[in-house]
Amino acid sequence: MKLMTNVILTLKERDIMQIHRAKPKLLLLTGLSILLTGCSISDWYNGYYAERTAIIKAHKERDAYYNAESPEMKALRKKNQAYCSDLASRPENRIEKIGYENRVFNEPMYSVCMEKGGTPTFGTYESRQDEKQRAERRARGEIVPEFQ
Structure with missing residues (x-):
């Protein structure tokens, strides 16, 4: 009986040791398979990474445009922003959009107002x-003019 008990305990110890060695390998294999099937590198690069870098580039360009202005131009821009945003957000100038009861801010009116005030927005710039680049390419013959 004692011999039988020792054999059973020894076998249980071996089973436990084998399970402990197999768990890290199994977890590593499962983790890698989930990672590789869940998202491919091309999806990440073409989606998340490309979009993120485009946004960062656009923010840098916009900041460079506004930071290059003189102090007088910045003061004029501040004054124009106050006037134009008030004008474009008035109830009678708001644009109707489906799903919005009180209409939305009139962005085209704001851009035109800023441009007429002498401080065009970055989008207008x-x-x-x-447009200048397209006109230059048309002049060089790279783009065939469209007939309407």
Whole structure:
């Protein structure tokens, strides 16, 4: 009986040792398979990473545009922003949009007001630069003009 008990205890110890060695390997294998099947590197690079870098680049360009202004221009921009945002947010100037009871801020009116005030927004500046580049490419013959 004593011999039988010793054999059973020895076998249980071996089983326990084998389970403890197998657990880290099993966890590592499971973790890697979940990681590799859950998201591929191309999805991450083309989705999250590319979008994040584009946003960071756009923020740097916008900040550089506004920081390059003179103090007088910054003061004028501040005055124009107050006036134009008040004008574009008035109830009679708001734009109707589905799902909004009280209408939404009139962004086109705000941009035009800022441009007429002598302080164009970064979006307006950017669209002007794009138009200039398209005109230069058309002049060089790289773009065929569209007929309407």
